[in-house]
Amino acid sequence: MFPACLTVIAALLTLYPALAVSAGDSAALSYADDTVTEVAGTIADAVTGEPLIAATVQIEGTYRGTITNADGDFVLPVGPFPSTLIIRYIGYETRRVELDTPPGDRLDIRMSPTTALLEEVVVTGEDPAVRIMREVIRRKPLWRNQLETYVAEAYTRQRLENDQGIVSITESESRVFWHRERGSREVLLAREQTSNMEVDQNFAAATLVPNFYDDDIEISGFDMIGVTHPDALRYYYFELDGIRELDGQPVYDILVSPRRRLQPTFEGKIAVQGGVYALLEVDLRPGEAVMFPPPIQEFGLWYRQQFSNFGGDFWLPVDVRIQGNIKFGFPGLQFPPIAFHQLSRLTNYEVNIPLPDTLYSVTARLLDAAFLPETYDSTRSLIRQIPLEDQEQEAYAGLDSTDTLDKAFEPTGALARFVRDEENERESRMPGFLGDLLTGFSPRVGYNRVDAAQLGVNYTRRLHDRFRITVNAAYYTGPGDLAYGGGIRYMIPMQAGTLPSGRPRQRPLRMEAGYSYETRHLFQESRIHPMMSAGFMLLGGDDYFDWHRAESGYLSVSRRLRNGSFRWTLSANTQTFTSLDKTTSYSIPGGIVQRENPASDEGINRFAEFSLTYGDDVTPFGITGSQAASIAIRQSASAWHSTWDYTRVSARLDWQFETFYTRRLFSNTLDVRLEGGFLLGDQPVHQLFGSDTRLSYFTPFGVLRTQEPIPVMRNASAALFWEHNFRTIPFEAINFGYAVDKNWSLILFGAHRVAGEGAGMGSVSGPVLYHHEAGISLNGLFGILRADVALRLDQPGIYAGVSVARIF
Secondary structure: OHHHHHHHHHHHHHOOOOEOOOOOOOOOOOOOOOOOEEEEEEEEEOOOOOEOOOOEEEEOOOOOEEEOOOOOEEEEEEOOOOEEEEEEOOOEOOEEEEEOOOOOOOEEEEEOEOOOOEOOOOOOOOOHHHHHHHHHHHHHHHHHOOOOEEEEEEEEEEEEEEOOEEEEEEEEEEEEEEEOOOEEEEEEEEEEEOOOOOHHHOOOOOOOOOOOOOOEEEEOOEEEEOOOOOOHHHHEEEEEEEEEEEOOEEEEEEEEEEOOOOOOOEEEEEEEEOOOOEEEEEEEEEOOOOOOOOOEEEEEEEEEEEEEOOOOOOOEEOEEEEEEEEEEEEOOEEOOOEEEEEEEEEEEEEEOOOOOHHHHOOOOOEEOHHHOOOOOOOOOOOOOOOOOOHHHHHHHHHOOOOOOHHHHOOOEOOOHHHHHHHHHHHHOOOOHHHHHHHOOEEEEEEEEOOOEEEEEEEEEEEEEOOEEEEEEEEEEOOOOEEEEEEEEEEEEOOEEEEOOOOOEEEOOEEEEEEEEEEEEEOOOOOOOOHHHHHHHHHOOOOOOOOEEEEEEEEEEEEEEOOOOOEEEEEEEEEEEEEEOOOOOOOOOOOOOOOOOOOOOOOEEEEEEEEEEEEOOOOOHHHOOOOEEEEEEEEEEOHHHOOOOOEEEEEEEEEEEEEOOOOOOOOOOEEEEEEEEEEEEEOOOHHHOEOOOEOEOOEOOOOOEOOOOOOOOOEOEEEEEEEEEEEEOHHHHHOOOHHHHHOOOEEEEEEEEEEEOOEEEHHHEEEOOEEEEEEEEEEEEEOOOEEEEEEEEOOOOOEEEEEEEOOOO
């Protein structure tokens, strides 16, 4: 469980892509030139002796260089000789170290600080920083528009810590490719990690490291406005904080703060080199608009990045250093705080060169060495480009396979025992065929006014990847009947073209057949689960559904279309329906008399159906947004020995639209659900259409909240449900910090339905029906609930209720 959790957390901090092809951990760049020597050294303050962290070391006249670690240490492949190293650090005099031959010992380089040109800035009128940033923004396209592509060598190291220290280290060496129009790709060459980590848990990569010179910067799902964006002066306050010196030129230290609190922006400090007016360094963190819903309780990110033109025309990233911390948990389940550190170094740039099309033949950004068009030596292990710090060396020496992430981030709280019990149960599961056989069982339970209690078991067994069987049986305590059934599914492999990598794309044909004898409710499209109705009935509420007995058999075939988003299904079905009588009104509070179960239309229903669906299954109760659609056409005919002749057409659309504050991870959204259909020919009651209504005080998205909790069924129906989630924006606007901290959000909603004539469940029938309502919700109460108040618009009526919170 916990490695998977940490994968999600790491993705939240840096948004790693998945590998397009599984990469090994042994291939690395080989320096074929024997004249190249690894030069090592330490860079420190000449006065205090303190190490200079992230000082840049460049080989003069090249794009090759590196940075120092937290101890001031560096290593750099140098050659051929003679070569000259250029060492820079803002606020210090630049050093030139000439190497005629490979040095025999480590270099000890001391940097002399320069005098600050401006200790304290007194500003009247427009702050000088505004003029400076205006010039930075003006000059940026002059060189950026000429940059079409680049290739760079990258080294990345990531470190996870808990409150006791380092729990894992992962490293990678790679080659980064960037194209102005086609984006970035990264080819992994080598990986290394501490002994407690597997290769597939190594997410160290530089491909999505942010470039703070970009206009728009993606941070943890937020589309952040960069400090050099053309409209940056509209989104940021810039304040001159001081002036330092580098290479005889002034370096302006500028404080950055958000001008618009509700937009995702940064805050912190940047450094701009005078004369050329280029961004040299950033030290930024996301502003207060960057926040996350539960279960995340605390979240922080800090970014430091340096730039250099390497003596040329283009200002390119030298490194990025990321620090993050996150704390998450639920009521009764808390995880230890997680600290995250990443260091990426980019060097040896090649600019404006052609990039191979093979890199962009797949959508994944992170690729293995098979996609690299050049020849590399696969016999060497990772080349560590930045020395390990002392504590990292100790972690590599001390961590072993027993120091699992499960132990490092073991939860606490009242529910922690259940999580551990689940893990222990999984580990203690009986191995082999008998163990697999016993894991397929699950209970089959229910309760309604015709069956009373339903007690039984389901069994599912996957015989191999293509074949699955299901069997079920239950006893109805009310009438004393048995229910039973079963089914099979077989997947027939079929190829649908080829993937960009050249491998065949599989779109298997799914064949299913099944039989059942059981009680069913008449409302086919309902998204209220029978177990929910059972719970409300036991607590003293009305039985939501009407019921009949169905003996059914079916045969279906389905397949996803070429793009994978659409699936068609064709089925043949036979059903025999009989009516059922009420057998119980029992509830725990007692004193409740359930309504009689109306007679169903009895007979044989034989039909063929074709359906086309788009997207994935819709999350119940509107917990998350969806983008899905479906249409189904059903035909029954007396020529097939069916009791009824009818044509039934149904459709449904669930769609979420982003509306305002789209740069945020969770923007304002409008969720829409359209559902309906019509019935031509005979009109058996079990083929009519309805819309879900509230269950007592339970009022989720997609139900008519102000209608009595008995669905009204008609021969034609169309319904629109919508709600707009403003998230925390209203509370942020009025500085209601308590609501923001609790992640409360405001939702406006409405529902509208028109239905044709026809009989309905609960013996409800009548003329054309109209229903209109609107309301407001306070979302996120206790992290899991929402409170709804709905007003009936077409007639008097108001209703309040609760439901499951909308999270996304």
